[in-house]
Amino acid sequence: MLLVGAGLVGLACAWQLQRRGHPVLLVDPAIDGPPAVDAGSWAALGVLMAQVFHRSSGRGWRLRQRSHALWPQWLAALEAEGHGVARRAGLLLLASSADELARQQRLAAERQRRGVPLDLWSAERLQGLRPQLPAAALGGLHSPSDGQLDPGQAMAALLASARAGGLNVLSEAACRLERTGHGAGGGWRLIGSTGSRVEAPWLVLCAGVATAALLERLGHSLPMEPVLGQALELELEDGLEEGLDSLPAWSRPPGGWPGAVLWRGINLVPRPDLPGGRRCWLGATLEPGHLADPAALRDLRGWAGADLGWLSRATVIRAWQGQRCRPCRQPAPVLEVLEPGLVVASGHYRNGVLLAPATAEWVAERIAAGRGA
Numbered sequence: 001m002l003l004v005g006a007g008l009v010g011l012a013c014a015w016q017l018q019r020r021g022h023p024v025l026l027v028d029p030a031i032d033g034p035p036a037v038d039a040g041s042w043a044a045l046g047v048l049m050a051q052v053f054h055r056s057s058g059r060g061w062r063l064r065q066r067s068h069a070l071w072p073q074w075l076a077a078l079e080a081e082g083h084g085v086a087r088r089a090g091l092l093l094l095a096s097s098a099d100e101l102a103r104q105q106r107l108a109a110e111r112q113r114r115g116v117p118l119d120l121w122s123a124e125r126l127q128g129l130r131p132q133l134p135a136a137a138l139g140g141l142h143s144p145s146d147g148q149l150d151p152g153q154a155m156a157a158l159l160a161s162a163r164a165g166g167l168n169v170l171s172e173a174a175c176r177l178e179r180t181g182h183g184a185g186g187g188w189r190l191i192g193s194t195g196s197r198v199e200a201p202w203l204v205l206c207a208g209v210a211t212a213a214l215l216e217r218l219g220h221s222l223p224m225e226p227v228l229g230q231a232l233e234l235e236l237e238d239g240l241e242e243g244l245d246s247l248p249a250w251s252r253p254p255g256g257w258p259g260a261v262l263w264r265g266i267n268l269v270p271r272p273d274l275p276g277g278r279r280c281w282l283g284a285t286l287e288p289g290h291l292a293d294p295a296a297l298r299d300l301r302g303w304a305g306a307d308l309g310w311l312s313r314a315t316v317i318r319a320w321q322g323q324r325c326r327p328c329r330q331p332a333p334v335l336e337v338l339e340p341g342l343v344v345a346s347g348h349y350r351n352g353v354l355l356a357p358a359t360a361e362w363v364a365e366r367i368a369a370g371r372g373a
């Protein structure tokens with residue numbers, strides 16, 4: 001089958017399909033070239049928000065739950081092949097208003113009834129993590145089983161594993177897609193940027209924001225829009241976890257630092273595994289369109305008004321941006337079989353890293369069901 005797009009979602013699909021015995025040709029100029037400048041996967045922070053999702057039913061909930069179960073299995077399988085991926089358990093959502101605090105309390109009660117471990121952290125409990133956390137936080141919701149992984153390492157691991165298993169790649173852009181026939185006997189032809197022509201019975205599109213344009217030429221209208229995100233890597237004077245040992249036992253977070261911390265929509269992601277052991281990521285802004293706003297970057301640099309001395313003294317090591325792909329007329333993500341043999345797995349908006357394994361499983365199941373399904 002032809003699979004267009006080697007971001008995290010495309011790589012997850014390629015890896016899964018190939019492990020299930022399907023011959024896959026993965027097409028993307030970024031495979032052996034530089035990462036796509038506007039792609040989401042190279043910009044992502046890798047925060048996995050499954051258990052703290054605000055809904056408790058429906059497709060979004062099911063996909064998140066499935067990915068939550070699959071990621072540990074996938075990472076173990078990749079690690080067994082020698083492809084380690086840095087990851088960290090724990091996610092703390094800080095409440096900045098009484099309404100947010102009340103929402104967290106309702107969510108914790110509902111999840112606890114389902115046996116999902118979510119803990120409410122009082123303002124007193126947060127006291128133990130100050131001065132690292134914003135003084136204005138009224139409380140928090142901690143999820144020990146959500147967390148974060150390094151998306152770049154995950155992509156490298158999936159590609160290396162799939163290639164070792166025989167994945168075929170074409171490192172060029174798909175310029176044109178054509179039908180080679182209709183119905184059960186039909187298939188797809190892809191014409192690449194250097195004139196390569198390849199054919200297969202299945203075509204899977206995971207090309208992020210470019211998916212809509214590729215589909216348009218096939219007569220399908222599935223508009224998607226970019227939402228830009230900026231992020232920063234910072235080096236701190238002291239690591240976030242330094243100093244926790246001196247705290248009284250009651251206020252010390254079990255297992256050390258609570259993991260990624262979300263404050264007013266911006267994640268602080270500790271990265272003690274990066275050189276020097278005192279780095280963190282901060283992101284991401286939410287800016288509809290292609291253009292980065294310097295004011296949004298300033299707000300990000302201050303962690304949305306957190307007003308923290310250690311943060312203002314931190315050094316910016318790296319700044320980057322990428323585009324999330326948001327479907328215009330339907331909820332994210334777009335998982336659809338548009339006609340026999342044509343599968344779309346794109347438009348994952350803010351959760352493509354989390355949803356990659358469940359997406360890949362969905363794609364593999366559609367293909368197993370056959371072209372007539």
Ligand SMILES: Cc1cc2nc3c(=O)[nH]c(=O)nc-3n(C[C@H](O)[C@H](O)[C@H](O)COP(=O)(O)OP(=O)(O)OC[C@H]3O[C@@H](n4cnc5c(N)ncnc54)[C@H](O)[C@@H]3O)c2cc1C
Pocket residue numbers: 004005006007008009010011027028029030035036038039040041042043044045046047048172173174175206207208209210211214228229230231283284285321322323324325345346347348349350351352353354355
């Ligand atoms: C700043 C930022 C932070 C984020 N943080 C998180 C997070 O913490 N957690 C989370 O779950 N999600 C996060 N996301 C969202 C996540 O990154 C995306 O949902 C996900 O990466 C989408 O992956 P994808 O593979 O569908 O698309 P992309 O990563 O955009 O990849 C698309 C691929 O298609 C290729 N392509 C395009 N056109 C063609 C063509 N014509 N031929 C061949 N190939 C083509 C591109 O080269 C690219 O490699 C974040 C996004 C951003 C921007």
